[in-house]
Amino acid sequence: SCGGARCGRSWPWCCCRSYAGRRRGAHQPGTRHRGRRRLGPHGFISYPRLYCYFRSAAAPHDQRAAAALQQNLDKKLFGQHLVSKVVVKAVRGFLNNTNAKKPLALSLHGWTGTGKNFVSKIVAESIYKRGLQSKYVHQFVATLHFPHAHSINLYKDQLQSWIRGNVSICPRSLFIFDEMDKMHAGLIDSIKPFLDYYELLDGVSYRQAIFIFLSNAGAEKITEVALDFWRNGRTREDIQLTDIQNALSVSVFNNKNSGFWHSTLIDRNLIDYFIPFLPLEYKHVKMCVRVEIESRGYTVDEDIVSRIADEMTYFPREERIYSDKGCKTVDAKLDYYYDF
Ligand SMILES: Nc1ncnc2c1ncn2[C@@H]1O[C@H](COP(=O)(O)OP(=O)(O)OP(=O)(O)O)[C@@H](O)[C@H]1O
Structure with a gap:
């Protein structure tokens, strides 16, 4: 039980949003939610339903x-x-x-x-x-x-x-x-x-x-x-x-x-x-490697890109077309080549 703890991003079945909803009478069967007032994080009065509506449903x-x-x-x-x-x-x-x-x-x-x-x-x-x-x-x-x-x-x-x-x-x-x-x-x-x-x-x-x-x-x-x-x-x-x-x-x-x-x-x-x-091919793995290198602020070195793509394993055994891990593990392999 969360015992009324602050709502987090984790998975407290018992509480938080469901709990908060219950407190506001939001999801009781047959209850219409009216977006009652409550104090927001900075002390302003906020309207939960409207907040959601304009932030999300207006999209x-x-x-x-x-x-x-x-x-x-x-x-x-x-x-x-x-x-x-x-x-x-x-x-x-x-x-x-x-x-x-x-x-x-x-x-x-x-x-x-x-x-x-x-x-x-x-x-x-x-x-x-x-x-x-x-x-x-x-x-x-x-x-x-x-x-x-x-x-x-x-x-x-x-x-x-x-x-x-x-x-x-x-x-x-x-x-x-x-x-x-x-x-x-x-x-x-x-x-x-x-x-x-x-x-x-x-x-x-x-x-x-x-x-x-x-x-x-x-x-x-x-x-x-x-x-x-x-x-x-x-x-x-x-x-x-x-x-x-x-x-x-x-x-x-x-x-x-x-x-x-x-x-x-x-x-x-x-x-x-x-x-x-679709399963990803060698050329897609290379694209993932380039993105990962750039996201870490390095200039793309095509030699490293090819070496990382070559290290991945491909299937089926004869044709070796598709990466069996897709683009997963690409970021971990980069650590080996760059001294971060
Ligand atoms: N098609 C793709 N295009 C660009 N990047 C990709 C692609 N597939 C995977 N990636 C990269 O690889 C990472 C891991 O992929 P992701 O977690 O989406 O795979 P998944 O299909 O959900 O795998 P799993 O079935 O194992 O959960 C992504 O965060 C992304 O950086």
């Missing part, structure tokens, strides 16, 4: 937010043409829609180190000034927050109450579920009502919320398609969403280790987009 009408998302993805994300296209369309469309019928639900799939967390961060930064640090952004990591299979019913209750409490406070809340493939089967179904087409549930509307699920499940399927294109002499940019999306959702639905195994979220079509992250 949909801000073309700059959508433009920033596009710009950032174009500039920072390598080798993921499908991701850039779909994420921009989905998020921009959703933010600009004042009459959304359901929350936005995106499921990002792909090999490790291909940019799933990176993209979630860019999405958060485009909507909320403080990005992942915003108190309206909630990140769950399956192995950290839902470790024990025997506690699944408890987690279900806690997850529901966490989401209910936070959406009551801020309708434009963002929930990111990492490591979906390590989530106990059935747990994620507990949030199904929130992702559905209800106008109100116990007086709360979830239609402005955004849910992003991250998973390695389906990576083999994605690699299979990418390899097929490569072996047939076609460029990876020729791959269309339609070449992967259906097969991906079916494979995730039928994969016992996907977190979405036989999930009602999938069979009730509550996930809006299954977004495939």
Whole structure:
């Protein structure tokens, strides 16, 4: 129990935002939240709901937010043409829609180190000034927050109450579920009502919320398609969403280790987009190395770039096209070459 401690960015199930919400009567079933007055951090009177509304929910009408998302993805994300296209369309469309019928639900799939967390961060930064640090952004990591299979019913209750409490406070809340493939089967179904087409549930509307699920499940399927294109002499940019999306959702639905195994979220079509992250090639790894060198304030040395990219391992064994860690570990390898 947090015992009324100050609200932090950690994961206190019992308290903080849910607790604060309860104190304000924000997420009691059937209670309408009116944004009551309270003293802000500097002694000013603040209106929590309005604060959230103007800081966050006003973003949909801000073309700059959508433009920033596009710009950032174009500039920072390598080798993921499908991701850039779909994420921009989905998020921009959703933010600009004042009459959304359901929350936005995106499921990002792909090999490790291909940019799933990176993209979630860019999405958060485009909507909320403080990005992942915003108190309206909630990140769950399956192995950290839902470790024990025997506690699944408890987690279900806690997850529901966490989401209910936070959406009551801020309708434009963002929930990111990492490591979906390590989530106990059935747990994620507990949030199904929130992702559905209800106008109100116990007086709360979830239609402005955004849910992003991250998973390695389906990576083999994605690699299979990418390899097929490569072996047939076609460029990876020729791959269309339609070449992967259906097969991906079916494979995730039928994969016992996907977190979405036989999930009602999938069979009730509550996930809006299954977004495939293609495995990264040698040239993409080099791009990541260059960015990392520049971010540390050094001039790019192409010799070091090649040496680091060469150190990574690539698959399949014969062709050696795709990095098996994507761009992960690139920053650690740099430490060896530079005396920081
Ligand atoms: N496609 C990419 N374009 C640019 N940078 C990338 C890309 N993929 C990964 N990176 C870099 O590598 C780092 C690690 O990637 P990230 O954490 O997003 O991988 P992930 O797909 O979420 O992996 P995992 O499945 O293991 O969680 C990112 O912070 C980013 O710096």
